[in-house]
Amino acid sequence: MTTPQLTGEPRTLLVVDDDEPFRTRLVRALNARGFAAIGAADYEEALALATADTPECALVDLKLGGRSGLDVVRDLKALDATTRVVVLTGYGSIATAVRSVKLGADAYLTKPVDADQIVAAFGEGATGIDEVGPAVQSLARVEWEHIQRVLADCDGNISQAARLLGIHRRSLQRKLLKNPVRETSSDF
Numbered sequence: 001m002t003t004p005q006l007t008g009e010p011r012t013l014l015v016v017d018d019d020e021p022f023r024t025r026l027v028r029a030l031n032a033r034g035f036a037a038i039g040a041a042d043y044e045e046a047l048a049l050a051t052a053d054t055p056e057c058a059l060v061d062l063k064l065g066g067r068s069g070l071d072v073v074r075d076l077k078a079l080d081a082t083t084r085v086v087v088l089t090g091y092g093s094i095a096t097a098v099r100s101v102k103l104g105a106d107a108y109l110t111k112p113v114d115a116d117q118i119v120a121a122f123g124e125g126a127t128g129i130d131e132v133g134p135a136v137q138s139l140a141r142v143e144w145e146h147i148q149r150v151l152a153d154c155d156g157n158i159s160q161a162a163r164l165l166g167i168h169r170r171s172l173q174r175k176l177l178k179n180p181v182r183e184t185s186s187d188f
Contacts, residue, residue: 010034011034011035011056011057012035012036012038012053013030013037013038014039014046014057014076015027015038015039015040015059016040016045016046016059016060017061017064018063018065024039026039026115026118027039029115030059030115032115033116033119042064042065043066043067043071043072046058046072047075047076047079050075050076050079050080051079054080054083055076057083057085057086058076058084058085059085059088060085060087060105061087061089062087062088062089062096069087069089070087070096070103073100074103074104076104077103077104081104084106084122085104085107086105086118086121087108088113089108089111090110090145093149106122106123107121144175144178147161147175147176150165158173
């Protein structure tokens with residue numbers, strides 16, 4: 001599979017993610033695909049960079065250390081309504097996807113995702129590339145991610161998570177013993 005490349009002048013892209021190694025790899029991979037990408041670790045840094053030079057595109061992680069990525073989406077769109085925003089999260093849900101779109105996000109991706117899928121999410125009009133195609137997650141993967149999110153919200157308390165999920169504690173323990181199948185491989 002060939003790596004999509006941008007044509008013409010590079011598009012500016014702001015990558016907002018609090019995981020420094022992941023953010024650094026993403027910036028490098030997106031620069032290699034023709035973007036002029038820079039990274040920000042949190043809400044404050046992202047808004048400072050966007051205020052100084054409004055990006056044409058932004059990739060925003062939903063869970064940041066301090067404020068939510070949804071705050072970043074809302075305020076980036078308030079600065080410049082033409083900024084194309086893609087939300088990236090490891091804990092995808094329909095509710096956060098709907099909220100992201102209502103705040104102005106153009107796309108919503110769940111991890112794991114590779115750089116080509118991110119480029120494709122910005123669409124033909126934003127990048128001048130051919131579509132790579134959307135990633136479709138299996139039902140098992142979506143279930144696994146939901147369980148992980150609920151368990152994280154319960155600070156690892158299996159009994160409490162089982163009650164919230166409406167399943168028996170032992171059933172939850174069996175599900176946790178299973179390793180999720182990776183949907184895609186990361187190449188960045």
